Amino acid sequence: MSSPSQPDVLWSPDFRLVGYGIHLRQWADEDLAGMVELFDDPDVARWTPLASPFDLEAARAYVVKARALRAGGQGVNLAVTLDGGEALGGAVMFRNAEEEREIELGYVIGPRHRGRGLARRALRLLAEHARAADFGRIVLRIEPGNLASTAVARAAGFRLTEERADRELKGETTVLETWVLP
Numbered sequence: 001m002s003s004p005s006q007p008d009v010l011w012s013p014d015f016r017l018v019g020y021g022i023h024l025r026q027w028a029d030e031d032l033a034g035m036v037e038l039f040d041d042p043d044v045a046r047w048t049p050l051a052s053p054f055d056l057e058a059a060r061a062y063v064v065k066a067r068a069l070r071a072g073g074q075g076v077n078l079a080v081t082l083d084g085g086e087a088l089g090g091a092v093m094f095r096n097a098e099e100e101r102e103i104e105l106g107y108v109i110g111p112r113h114r115g116r117g118l119a120r121r122a123l124r125l126l127a128e129h130a131r132a133a134d135f136g137r138i139v140l141r142i143e144p145g146n147l148a149s150t151a152v153a154r155a156a157g158f159r160l161t162e163e164r165a166d167r168e169l170k171g172e173t174t175v176l177e178t179w180v181l182p
Contacts, residue, residue: 011070016078017129020121024078024091026070027063031079031087035059038089038110047146048108049169069094080109080122088113091122093130101136107152114148123156127181141165141176153179 017024027035036059038044045052050062066077075094079087089109096102105126107119123140130138140158142149150160163178 011073011076013070015070015076016084017125019125019128021082022118022121022125023081023084024122024125025081025084027066027077027079027087027090029063032056032059032063034087035062037112038087039108041111043111043148044108047143047149048106050108052170075103080107080118088118089122091119091126093126096139099137101134102139103130103135103137104139104141105130106140107149117155119149119152120155123152123158127156131181138181140179141167142179143174144177150177150179157181 013026015026033056036054036056039050039059039062040052040054044050044054051058062077069075069077069092073095074097075092077090077092077094080089080091081087087110089107092106094104096104105123107122109118127138140149140153142153144150153160158179158181161178161180165176165178167174167176
């Protein structure tokens with residue numbers, strides 16, 4: 001079993017996860033145009049730190065940042081697909097800089113692909129991997145008004161805590177609720 005202190009094992013360049021009828025894979029340059037369709041959306045703009053408008057330049061920057069996250073051993077940012085092909089959304093898993101055994105997960109699904117359980121399945125797949133990698137605390141941080149994300153969190157077995165986290169999002173400080181996987 002690998003430990004959270006072995007980023008080369010956890011975040012290899014070909015890192016991917018398969019299960020629950022989905023494949024989570026690295027973002028590729030071929031995904032750029034599709035990413036615009038997935039992420040240039042009012043709900044994505046409202047609830048995530050992604051650029052808005054989300055254009056090809058934003059997509060390129062997103063992929064560069066995803067690769068740097070993985071290469072730096074801090075996490076992975078993966079495309080959510082059914083079969084390893086077309087990206088339908090994204091899922092991220094990154095370390096807490098202050099607590100080595102804590103990992104934070106996140107997800108976003110493109111508007112045409114919502115309502116199919118993709119976020120819940122991606123979240124479960126990431127959480128299982130995080131547990132297998134010996135992370136002691138698996139968290140989500142969600143804005144209180146984001147009802148779709150809180151529904152996904154509940155469906156994936158996460159529990160709301162009393163803990164709050166201040167996060168800088170698009171130039172403003174936002175207070176996020178913390179959800180943990182028991």
